[in-house]
Amino acid sequence: MAGDRVHFWPFDGWLPPAGKSVIAEVYPSIFRKRYPKQDRTADEQDAYAVARWLAEMSGRGELGRYWSPPLSEAEQGIAGREGWILGVV
Numbered sequence: 001m002a003g004d005r006v007h008f009w010p011f012d013g014w015l016p017p018a019g020k021s022v023i024a025e026v027y028p029s030i031f032r033k034r035y036p037k038q039d040r041t042a043d044e045q046d047a048y049a050v051a052r053w054l055a056e057m058s059g060r061g062e063l064g065r066y067w068s069p070p071l072s073e074a075e076q077g078i079a080g081r082e083g084w085i086l087g088v089v
Contacts, residue, residue: 010084014068014076024086026050031087053087065089 007016009024016022028046031053057063069089
């Protein structure tokens with residue numbers, strides 16, 4: 001069953017366990033202009049930019065700080081119920 005292999009961030013907790021796939025909300029316009037568009041469509045550019053940003057942050061060992069944005073305890077409680085956008089710190 002996929003439920004054992006998937007972490008719904010941040011609803012299942014702020015730090016995804018090792019070995020699980022993560023489903024998280026992203027806002028592509030945060031990343032879209034960081035990378036040349038080349039001949040990609042707007043949707044392709046959004047997907048490319050998010051994937052490249054994730055790979056770069058992971059490669060630098062910096063992705064972890066995005067799993068735990070600097071929120072107050074009250075804000076974490078609200079975001080834990082309503083969600084948060086990965087990459088917003």
